[in-house]
Amino acid sequence: MSNVLLLFDKMGQRDIVTWNTMITQLVKTGDVDLAYKMFVEMPERNVRSWTAMISGFVQCGKPKEAISLFTKMEETCLKPNEVTVVAILAACADSGFLDLGSKIHESSDNNGFTRNTHICNTLIDMYIKCGCLEAALDVFEGMKEQTVVTYSAMIQGLAIHGQGEKSLKLFFEMIQTGMKPNGITFIGLLNACSHMGLTNEGLGFFTTMTNDYEIVPAIEHYGCMVDLFSRAGLLHEAHDFIKEMPIKPNAAIWGALLGGCKVHKNIEMAEVAMRHLQELDPFNDGYYVVLANIYSEAKRWEDAARVRKLMKNRGLNKTRAWSSIAVKGMVHEFVAGDDSHSLSMEIFEKWNELLVQMRLKGYVPNTSVILLDVDEMEKEKFLSRHSEKLALAFGLINTRPGETIRIFKNLRVCEDCHASFKLISEIVGREIVVRDRNRFHCFKNGTCSCSDYW
Known part of the structure; x- marks a missing residue:
């Protein structure tokens, strides 16, 4: 790439095609910062220039920058093409920016872009990741022609939204059309079984995938199976399955087992999983935190402190929980414990108001999720400052009555927040959708779509 840059610098004349080519190539090599610098320096830009840069930001995990750039493109009165639409919808999906995604959907309808199957598939993905399952189903059902990609996206979307039975039903409808599933389809099916605790059905799909469709299982399929066993508490079965895998298990495989050990409080098996994780992914702070939490829940404070000391010695810091709305x-x-927001006082007052109503309905703070050796009052204070609770209180203050609230969290929702949100959905008469690291939780009328199995 350095030779190409040198040649570009020596060119006497550069047309817009040359600039666009350079930006595209820089994006492909992962140098998005230099690509953007070049984009800024361009004497003129066309739709391809903007699209290349927006796509670049999306590909390197910078959806906010992509959305900001798209907004600037709109100000130039340039109309996006179908490639631009796909890129910006992906950015909306990654950042949970539903309002912009819906606006682009509307304009795509007006421009005839929704006749494009690729755009419809991206719309389905966007709505699913923004917690708008009904809108995704509307797009799916409105398509003139669905592909295996379409079905696979919808099957996976239903699964992570707690609609496992509908996910399996859609698979059988797909088969009846004569369409052949692929490996991604089965990842969605296995996820559906995992989130519902259907171990026998999951095993059946895993066998069907290999025997009936001759799909060679990838590491992701093995990961789904380990997750399926682990969530169901079949930890020894999960361990045996790992040992019998024909391919070497990676950190995600052992991480799934470790996660199951936390749910089912199995210290011995957690230590087995951790020995492998320390070899495969020694600098992933999340695994150490899970093990420390398992020890803390068992009140083995010395072991928990030993794990935290090991983290410190390796220069690892616990990933801070954050939520966005x-x-x-x-x-x-x-972020957890955040009091820097301009509306912090109003947010805390709102939460205290909710707390009074929750206690009248029998709520008792689950302080066991605070894995610090401090008194109960201090634990309750920590609980009330969890990031998703702050985001929820902010949302209730700043949205219309009855409006659905959508929150995105980088880590798993804790048991206390989960119980709180069920009660609050009933108290305020709102639907609350939370996307955490693993799945969606749709709280409505005092219940959650996960049926408390997550």
Whole structure:
């Protein structure tokens, strides 16, 4: 790439095609910062220039920058093409920016872009990741022609939204059309079984995949099976399955087992999983935190302290929990214990108001999720400052009555927040959708779509 840059620098004349080519190539090599620098320096830009840069930001995990750039493109009065639409919808999916995604859907309808199967598939993915399952189903059902990609996206979407039975039903409808499933289809099916605790059905699909469709299982399929066993508490079965795998298990495989050990409080098996994780992914702080939490829940404080000391010696810091919520076209982020927001006082007052109503319904703070050796009052204070609770209180203050609240969290929702959100959905008469690291939780009328199995 350095030779290409040298040649570009020596060129006497550069047309817009040359600039676009350079930006595209820089994006492909992962140098998005230099690509953007070049984009800024361009004497003129066309739709391809903007699209290349927006796609670049999306590909390197910078959806906010992609959305900001798209907004600037709109100000130039340039109309996006179908490639631009796909890129910006992907950015909306990654950042949970539903308002913009819906707006692009509307304009795509007006421009005839929704006749494009690729755009419809991206719309389905966007709505699913933004916690708008019904809108995704509307797009799916409105398509003139669905592909295996379409079905696979919808099957996976239903699964992570707690609609496992509908996910399996859709698979059988797909088979009846004569369409052949692929490996991604089965990942969705296995996820559906995992989230519902259907171990026998999951095993059946795993066998069907190999015997009936001759699909060679990838590491992701093995990961789904380990997750399926582990969630169901079949930890020894999960361990045996790992040992019998024909391919070497990676960190995600052992991580799935470790996660099951936390849910089912199995210290011995957790230590087995951790020995492998220390070899495969020694600098992933999340695994150490899970093991420390398992020890803390068992009140083995010395072991928990030993794990934290090991983290410190390796220069690892615990990933801080954060949650985001989009309100009136702006994304607001909160971190655990955050009191820096301009509306912090109102947020805390709102939460205290909710707390009074929750206690009347029998709520008792689950302080066991605070794995610190401090008194109960201090634990309750920590609980009330969890990032998703701050985001929820902010959302209730700043949205209309009855409006659905959508929150995105980088880590797993804790048991206390889960119980709280069920009660609050009933108290305020709202649907609350939370996307955490693993799945969606749709709280409505005092219940959650996960049926408390997550």
